[in-house]
Amino acid sequence: MVWKVEQAVAWIEKTNALIQSNKEYLTELDQAIGDGDHGLNMSRGFQEAEAKVSSTDYDTIADVFKDTATVLMSKVGGASGPLYGTAFLKMSMVLKGKDPVTQAEFADAVEEALNGIKQRGKADQGEKTMIDVWHPVADFLKNGQNVQAEKLEETAQQAMENTKDTLATKGRAAYLQERSRGHVDPGSTSSFYLFQALADVWKEGA
Amino acid sequence: MVWKVEQAVAWIEKTNALIQSNKEYLTELDQAIGDGDHGLNMSRGFQEAEAKVSSTDYDTIADVFKDTATVLMSKVGGASGPLYGTAFLKMSMVLKGKDPVTQAEFADAVEEALNGIKQRGKADQGEKTMIDVWHPVADFLKNGQNVQAEKLEETAQQAMENTKDTLATKGRAAYLQERSRGHVDPGSTSSFYLFQALADVWKEGA
Amino acid sequence: MKKVINQADDVVEEMLEGFRMAHPGYVRALEGTTVLLRNDAPVSGKVALISGGGSGHEPAHAGYIGTGMLDAAVAGEMFTSPTPDQIIEAIKAVDSGNGVFLVIKNYTGDVMNFEMAREMAEAEGISVEQVVVNDDVAVEDSSFTSGRRGIAGTVFVHKIAGAKAEAGGSLQEVKQMAEKVVANTRSMGVALTPCTIPGSGRPNFQLEDDEIEVGIGIHGEPGIERKKISSADDIAEELLQKVLKDSVDFNDSEVAIIINGLGATPESELYIVNRYVQNRLKESGIKVTHTYVGEYMTSLEMAGFSITVMKVDEEMKQLLDAGADTPAFRR
Amino acid sequence: MKKVINQADDVVEEMLEGFRMAHPGYVRALEGTTVLLRNDAPVSGKVALISGGGSGHEPAHAGYIGTGMLDAAVAGEMFTSPTPDQIIEAIKAVDSGNGVFLVIKNYTGDVMNFEMAREMAEAEGISVEQVVVNDDVAVEDSSFTSGRRGIAGTVFVHKIAGAKAEAGGSLQEVKQMAEKVVANTRSMGVALTPCTIPGSGRPNFQLEDDEIEVGIGIHGEPGIERKKISSADDIAEELLQKVLKDSVDFNDSEVAIIINGLGATPESELYIVNRYVQNRLKESGIKVTHTYVGEYMTSLEMAGFSITVMKVDEEMKQLLDAGADTPAFRR
Numbered sequence A, B: 001m002v003w004k005v006e007q008a009v010a011w012i013e014k015t016n017a018l019i020q021s022n023k024e025y026l027t028e029l030d031q032a033i034g035d036g037d038h039g040l041n042m043s044r045g046f047q048e049a050e051a052k053v054s055s056t057d058y059d060t061i062a063d064v065f066k067d068t069a070t071v072l073m074s075k076v077g078g079a080s081g082p083l084y085g086t087a088f089l090k091m092s093m094v095l096k097g098k099d100p101v102t103q104a105e106f107a108d109a110v111e112e113a114l115n116g117i118k119q120r121g122k123a124d125q126g127e128k129t130m131i132d133v134w135h136p137v138a139d140f141l142k143n144g145q146n147v148q149a150e151k152l153e154e155t156a157q158q159a160m161e162n163t164k165d166t167l168a169t170k171g172r173a174a175y176l177q178e179r180s181r182g183h184v185d186p187g188s189t190s191s192f193y194l195f196q197a198l199a200d201v202w203k204e205g206a
Numbered sequence C, D: 001m002k003k004v005i006n007q008a009d010d011v012v013e014e015m016l017e018g019f020r021m022a023h024p025g026y027v028r029a030l031e032g033t034t035v036l037l038r039n040d041a042p043v044s045g046k047v048a049l050i051s052g053g054g055s056g057h058e059p060a061h062a063g064y065i066g067t068g069m070l071d072a073a074v075a076g077e078m079f080t081s082p083t084p085d086q087i088i089e090a091i092k093a094v095d096s097g098n099g100v101f102l103v104i105k106n107y108t109g110d111v112m113n114f115e116m117a118r119e120m121a122e123a124e125g126i127s128v129e130q131v132v133v134n135d136d137v138a139v140e141d142s143s144f145t146s147g148r149r150g151i152a153g154t155v156f157v158h159k160i161a162g163a164k165a166e167a168g169g170s171l172q173e174v175k176q177m178a179e180k181v182v183a184n185t186r187s188m189g190v191a192l193t194p195c196t197i198p199g200s201g202r203p204n205f206q207l208e209d210d211e212i213e214v215g216i217g218i219h220g221e222p223g224i225e226r227k228k229i230s231s232a233d234d235i236a237e238e239l240l241q242k243v244l245k246d247s248v249d250f251n252d253s254e255v256a257i258i259i260n261g262l263g264a265t266p267e268s269e270l271y272i273v274n275r276y277v278q279n280r281l282k283e284s285g286i287k288v289t290h291t292y293v294g295e296y297m298t299s300l301e302m303a304g305f306s307i308t309v310m311k312v313d314e315e316m317k318q319l320l321d322a323g324a325d326t327p328a329f330r331r
């Protein structure tokens, strides 16, 4: 598909809807292996992000993502705030001056977002963090023509579920060492919602 | 009956036995309308009093009661400590130089103990305190020949039970005002044990 | 109720030992007693202040030993008044010949035990005076009963009478100041959870998950009303109204306040209460000159708080401002 | 879990407001932020210290604002690191041209948010240095993970680095002192009960009536072992052993210690722990020069405590002794 401002805004809106209805669940996941605030953090941040982008007139997708980045950075806090903030900032930077955005350009943006998260979090794939979802999604999007919305959602979901069995070495869950196994990573779950929302937008706009 | 040192010591021992086996109950009563330490206070105090009087050779009853007074005064604390301490001190004073002690002398001693409690506690009959037990018991003992151990126990028990319906105007229970009704007074209950023990000694020594 | 203790019977003794070890610059033990003394007691030329009561109210009372406040604190068992033999030892140890002043909270047990000690001390020729603190407006002030309880307002007595003594006030002057504090101080508390005396093992009372006990005493004595929990502002308003509408005329006055945590309530919540109290007093034309927020007079691990308001004049303000150096209160 | 709050969303803002109102002599608000500043900030000629992190650790961090400690504290939501935009405002407000020093506890979120703010400040030409506190020996110290948590030992960084800055130390000197504190400080905690973030309404974890969680973090992050509760002495011994056997060589050394209450544990219990720790260190030939017992770094209404041991040298002792005047820490 080709991306326009409407789709970018819809993405944030749909993500927010998913976050809000799963707020308690995200908090539960974080209670098991973290400090129990991930649902609160994400809900606070995306609520504001949606409020901002829904009420602003945008000329470019880059601007939508820039505002999203700014809001997330200043409202989420914790570990996930700077990471999601960085992700949207990187996407905004890659997509600057590109409107509408092609599939390939969007894949580049996600890849850059992933790199930003890795760098900011000093983490890599396999450490039971949101990177474990962003990585396969970025890979998947690079596949070019073949990408389908359903497949995207599946990829993200599978990646999220895989975090259940891995050992955490970054983030708060790392304190638990072996006890971190057996629980899905909260940040990977919120990232799954993000990509589930993306798939939804895609289905509608295709 | 006529009182000797052995009976005085046995009184303290039997009182202690009753207090120890009813420690939790006394605390429960105090939790309902006080601060929940009456069982702890009485148990601490009478444990020490018994240890003291059982391990000391006494020539006079006055000395048994004086030691009891000193131990209770320095080990019980709270409201009940000075009151029971005063009671035994007064009895010791009245019985000084009287050995063995006659029934009439003993009745005088209890009456003086009651007066001591009233004065120290600035309280009178009917205020839902241990005075409500000491008062009828003192009256009863003054009856002379007619007094029987069973009757003594009954008198004390009835008096204790009567505190259930009265309104507290002294001690911690007074803070509860109307809500103090419906609960037996803890200090009246420990005083009942004291006189129950007295009745037991009496039965044995008659 | 889980507790970090060894044996229930040893709690007070071990706590006192740990306290003394933590604050060797402030206090020393009076061998064989539950009394802690100001290091340099008896302080010559100074009226000595003694406070005390049952344990379980930490930092009261030993936390207030030091320059400008107490010369000694006598600790009873948990929630149980100390006995006269302990108090008399404290009196003898701190008297420098200028007399000893006893700060007593109005509980039958405390009053009786302290008064017995006082009688004994006077018999030995020591001048002793006392004040009985009764700031808790939750309890009816009646001449037919033993009257109101002493709660967190006691800390103001320690501070102001202590400063007066430190400044060289006579026994009578110290007593007058203490009485002035008592006459001008009103408090009231609320509990969210009960507390458990170590030796008893059972909580003092039960509260449902959405209930509070308004007018709670600092020993877990039941309050005046059990009700559903409401907002911090509503609860604070309820306590404040009772405090302000009592017999002290707070209109247009200056006041010092204590937002006192009872044990388990986080400081963040105390500050939320303080915010309301400050706004509310301001609206009512009452000027807050001194604010104290924290745990000053606790009730073991009870959750809840109390509000204390004291009407102050110039001298009281100066005495509040005077230097104090104790483990729990420094200025 | 009952709480004395109004709306969960307003807890941090109202708490900060209540704090500011309680301590007008110490702090002022930085309008439109969650930053509290030392009244006289920026203090000319002085390196400025900033600390902060999620809320719920009161009196940390605002309680340490004042002479000899912090110039500003940045408050995040409950247990959530503050965001870079808040931190940068704090940095700008306290910088007097001598540079700003950030005290960061080692949590991924705190580190990232503070570092982003630092990058922004440096881009604006402000000199910023930082230390990352990681005193919690409950967590393995591994280069493959984000490493150990920062807990109560952070208070020693505030005090010692703060005193160094107050004494005119340069940004590099302050940094060196802070790093020395971090290198010589080890802590570990235990929880008896969980705590509940106001917005979440559910306790962070569950413990049976006879269970404790050893190695707990200050956000209720699970510890290293769940076990049956034992005596105060046994629990203290377990924590102390881990602390002493870690990488700092405490043999024959002098140390400062903190027995830190996590929220709901009564002071009496902390002193019982202190008693054991003092005896045990003495037996081990370790000399305690400074003892702090109380709530310094809490975890809302969690019951439990932590033990911090810091090896000190002459300069560190002097800096501990240096004057400090803040709401929560005075000397």
Ligand SMILES: Nc1ncnc2c1ncn2[C@@H]1O[C@H](COP(=O)(O)OP(=O)(O)O)[C@@H](O)[C@H]1O
Pocket: A030, A034, A035, A036, A037, A038, A041, A042, A077, A078, A079, A080, A081, A083, A117, A120, A121, A122, A123, A128, A129, A130, A131, A170, A171, A172, A185, A186, A187, A188, D079, D080, D081, D108, D109, D110
């Ligand atoms: N170093 C890191 N790199 C990437 N993601 C991380 C890192 N640390 C934590 N995360 C992600 O952040 C999530 C936790 O976010 P959140 O609970 O909001 O913050 P906090 O851990 O500060 O409470 C984790 O589940 C994980 O996916």
Ligand SMILES: Nc1ncnc2c1ncn2[C@@H]1O[C@H](COP(=O)(O)OP(=O)(O)O)[C@@H](O)[C@H]1O
Pocket: B030, B034, B035, B036, B037, B038, B041, B042, B077, B078, B079, B080, B081, B083, B117, B120, B121, B122, B123, B128, B129, B130, B131, B170, B171, B172, B185, B186, B187, B188, C079, C080, C081, C108, C109, C110
């Ligand atoms: N003024 C008083 N006069 C006589 N007895 C009193 C008085 N006040 C309290 N008591 C008695 O003391 C009992 C409480 O004792 P206890 O619980 O040991 O002390 P405290 O009330 O100090 O905790 C009451 O049940 C009552 O019988």
Ligand SMILES: [Mg+2]
Pocket: A030, A034, A035, A036, A037, A038, A078
């Ligand atoms: Mg979290």
Ligand SMILES: [Mg+2]
Pocket: B030, B034, B035, B036, B037, B038, B078
């Ligand atoms: Mg009692």
Ligand SMILES: [Mg+2]
Pocket: B035, B037, B078, B079, C054, C079, C080, C081, C109
């Ligand atoms: Mg009592």
Ligand SMILES: [Mg+2]
Pocket: A035, A037, A078, A079, D054, D079, D080, D081, D109
């Ligand atoms: Mg967090």
